[in-house]
Amino acid sequence: MNDTLLWTLISIQVFMGAFDTLVHHEGTERLAWRPSQKTELRLHGVRNLLYAVIFLSFGWFEPHGLFTIALSVFLAFEVLITLWDFVEEDMTRRLPGSERINHTLLALNYGAILALAAPYLWAWSALPTALVPANYGWWTVMATFSAIGVVLFGMRDLTAAGRCDRLMKDNPLALVAPLPPRQRVLVTGGTGFIGRRLVQALVMGGHYVTVLTRDPRNADAVPHPVRIISSLNQIHNSDRFDAIVNLAGEPVANGLWTTRKRARIINSRVDLTSALEAVIERLDHHPECLINGSAIGWYGLRQDEELTEASQPTHAFVHQVCESWEDVANKIAAYGVRVVTLRIGLVLGVEDGMLARLLTPFEFCGGGILGNGQQWMSWIECDDMIRVIAITMARQDIKGPVNATAPEPVRNIDFTRALAQALNRPAFLQFPGWLLRGLGGEMARETMLGGQRVMPELLRRKGFDFVYPELAPALRAITGAHGNPDEDGYDSAIWLGRADKDLR
Template identity: 65%
Template sequence: MTDPLLWTLISVQIAMGLFDTLVHHEVTERLAWRASQKLELRLHGIRNFFYAVIFLTFAWTEPRGIFTLLFAAILVLEVIITLWDFVEEDLTRKLPWTERINHTLLTLNYGAILALLAPILWQWSFQPSAMVPVSYGWWSVMASIAAFGVAVFSARDLLAASRSERLLKPDAADLVTALPPRQHILVTGGTGFVGVRLVEALVAAGHSVTVLTRDLRKAEVLSHPVRAISDLGDIHAKDRIDAIVNLAGDPIANGLWTSGKRQRIIQSRVAMTNALEELIARLETKPDCLVSGSAIGWYGLRGDEVLTESATSSPAFTHEVCEQWEQAAMQISERGVRVVALRIGLVLGVDGGMLARLLTPFEFGGGAKLGDGGQWMSWIERDDLVRVIAYAITDEDLEGPVNATAPEPVRNAVFTKALAHALTRPAFLRIPAWLLSTALGDMARETMLASQRVVPKRLLDRGFLFRQPELESMLRSITGSSAGSRSKPKQEIGVALR
């Protein structure tokens, strides 16, 4: 089998398959962490196993006689599984346009490979049965590397499929039981990582939800029924809104902080909050409460100091962002609306945020602590944050800044070890602080290397109960590494300050 065109098409198939796996399955769609994709993952695992057999066979042998027929059967099975996979994908998720195009090209290219292979296999099938050793130099090496890669992903996808049932999230309605019935909640940033779960909880509990989003197409991911708008002007002055949750703002831990990026980060938050003030001013019935986002970045870079809501701040860009955001929100209190500014820590969940970006490298043994690993990480599990938001809406005496973090912050080295343990993987790497600072500048210094040991004193003093107060058990639960952890919720726990 020395046809250079055939080997070129095989090389193209490998390259497109690699692109599809890394870009779509791992980065954009994150199939291994979606409970709904159990069957698709199994199909991918079986197909990748067949690909490993195909590539190794091409690389080092020429099957003859009965082995030709067995090899042809594998090629046919691959086609059947691929068609089944296409149907399953269309039934269970909305494919991005790049994935649809890539699938079309993969299908056409595979068809061309089969057309070139058919006469060769026909001739081999009449010869005495044997696996004739061959070598095509670097082509054989490339095919062997590809076989190893798809074999790894085959095992990974089959294991991911087996844990899918343990990734099922608890009943969303249970997260907002603190709310009175039949509330109308306006949510900005409702298509984000936190907003999607908040909207899901509100809708499941029977509340009316209006979501403001810049791109109405993104509202397709939301639970329904929900009213999606792109302009606050679509809300009539006579509309009744019981509470507003303001989560909108450009991502802060995303790329270099150029001067333009800094301005957009601040302006996106302040402008939205000012727009909400204008809305409240023209509403005939004012909402009872505004829960406005902020972040623990308000405190600046603080080392080992324990930070409650009464702590002061230190200069940092993150403080500047949060300070301007909170000031804009607190102005709304002058209109008779109770305002709660949630200083939110690192929000953890497998569906998005920081943790979602870490899962793939950690799963493949690339887990690493950042710098010396001594910096404090103040975190909160996503469902607990949704519960905090509902609590803030309900508690009529709660206003001003509130730390929305779990009671037990941890150092980065502890977090790295706990995540690796939850995924049963090693994590012995370290990314030097100088490398992060050189590559990402202030963004790395203030978000990845910054130390903020924040505790939620006001919530604890008021008796709020966290369901996920401890990092290690929380990570085991949300990553599906502990069977039954999701089906039987942990007892709610309030942790006193020590």
């Protein structure tokens, strides 16, 4: 099959398939960590294994007779799997436009491949049954590496499909159990990571939820029934809210802190909170409480000092962001509204956030220590975060700043070790501080290499019980890890680079 055009189309198919896998399946869509995509992952896994057989058959052999018929069956089965996959994708998720375009091009190119390959298959089928060795030079090399790649990702997708049931979360109703019945709640940022789970819990609890989102097309990200608004102007003076939860804001750690980015980070929080103040001022009935987002960055960059709500800050951009946000929120107390500012740590979940961005690198053995690994990471599991929001809404004796972090912060080196063990992967890399600062600038210095050792002092005084006070059990539950952790397995099973202080 020394047909240059046919091999060129096969190469294009490989390139587009790799783009779809890396950019969409592993990148934007993160299918391996979405329990709803269990069937799609299985289809991808089976199809990838079929592709491996097809690539090796075309690259190394001329299959004659019955082998040709078997290969033709594989090709036809691949078409059926792809059609099934298209239907499954449309039923279970909203595909990005680029993925739809890529799928269309893949289908058209595959049709051209089948049309060009048909005469060869027809001729080979009439020959005596045999696998005749063949070598097409560079094309054979390309087919071999393609087969290896699709086998790796096929096995990964099948493994991820088997993990999906362990990633399913419990009914969130219990998360908002402290709330009185039938609360009316306005949630900004309700289509974000924390907001989606909060809205889901409130809806399951029978509460009346209004979600503010800049893009109404994101409404399918939250459960119904909810009221979706795209502007605070859609709130009437006669509307009643028992509570407002304000979580909206430009992401902080998703790019370089240019002057424009810094302004967006601050203004997105300050402007919306000021707009909420204007709404509250004109409402006939003021809400009982405002639960306003903030972050542990309020404390600035600290070393080993234990930080409580009474601790004082040091200067840093993350402090400037949080201080500006809290100052505006605190003004709303003048209207008789109880204001709580949640100084939120790293919220852990597979759906989004810092941990979600680490899962794929760690799964492919690309995880490692940041800097010298001694910086503190104050974290909280996602459902514990929802429970914190619920109790601060329900308890009228809670106001002011509240540290929303688990009681056991860890150093980066311990976080890396725990995540590697939960995923059963080695984490032998170490990323020097100078490299991170060179790539990420001030953002990397403050969010990756800086840290805070924050303690939830107020929550402990109020008797709040964390379901996940310790990191290792939390990560195992979040990632759907099998079995119990091997307490002595860190050094024997997980390889970690040495944390040299001079790398900081």
